[in-house]
Amino acid sequence: MDKDAGQPCPNLQADFRCGIHQRLRPQGFQGCTVYDCFGAGQQISRVTYAGQDWRQAPDTAQQMFALLPVVRQLHELLWYLTEALELEAAHALHGDLRGALTEIERLAQGSPDELLALDVAAHRQDVNVLLLRTSELARAGVTKGAKGKKGGKKKDRRGADLIGANLKGADLHGVNLRGAYLIGADLRGADLRVADLIGADFRDADLSGADLTGSFFLTQSQLNAAKGDAGTRLPPALTRPSHW
Numbered sequence: 001m002d003k004d005a006g007q008p009c010p011n012l013q014a015d016f017r018c019g020i021h022q023r024l025r026p027q028g029f030q031g032c033t034v035y036d037c038f039g040a041g042q043q044i045s046r047v048t049y050a051g052q053d054w055r056q057a058p059d060t061a062q063q064m065f066a067l068l069p070v071v072r073q074l075h076e077l078l079w080y081l082t083e084a085l086e087l088e089a090a091h092a093l094h095g096d097l098r099g100a101l102t103e104i105e106r107l108a109q110g111s112p113d114e115l116l117a118l119d120v121a122a123h124r125q126d127v128n129v130l131l132l133r134t135s136e137l138a139r140a141g142v143t144k145g146a147k148g149k150k151g152g153k154k155k156d157r158r159g160a161d162l163i164g165a166n167l168k169g170a171d172l173h174g175v176n177l178r179g180a181y182l183i184g185a186d187l188r189g190a191d192l193r194v195a196d197l198i199g200a201d202f203r204d205a206d207l208s209g210a211d212l213t214g215s216f217f218l219t220q221s222q223l224n225a226a227k228g229d230a231g232t233r234l235p236p237a238l239t240r241p242s243h244w
Helices: 030-034 040-048 058-084 088-108 112-116 120-143 220-225
Strands: none
Touching: 030 220, 040 058, 058 088, 058 112, 058 120, 088 112, 088 120
């Protein structure tokens, strides 16, 4: 089904629920089962517009729709900052992380006009600097002295093109995989403990039997896009997708 951005889905019911939620995948709406707004929709409808909805006030519709990607990005940053504060290895950065968290929370509470005027990219960059430092501290104990197959230190696989790669049983313990393209990769039985997985693209990657305990900056949306099974070990904050 094709539709323009800002045009309501025909499956959206009068109560704003999805009419085919229980059968999205069989009906070809896999993308809907993967998408996560990080609570931005609820924030906009309940807080930014104080419970007013675009059906009751059609003149707010386009502005409300334009706000979703802005608030979603802010809430995504809050997710990462909250997780970073739970990493004891990054204790030295907790003060800076708390400051950034407070600032992003303040921005997310802004008025529609204030939110639309935000330079979200600049705020993402500021937070990213902290997240990079957090990642280095969290992985330091694992990567120190780690050797690759040729005797060198394990590579930083940030942004690596690993589309369709055979990584079955691979030792990716403590590896930086932020932004890596792992679409359709075979990661069955792979060791992904304490790996930085921020922004890694796991669409149709097979994580069956993989160990992701201790991995960080992994979101539910990334898991929902992948394949897995009962043997896949996950961080406690995340839920095993129903299609695994």
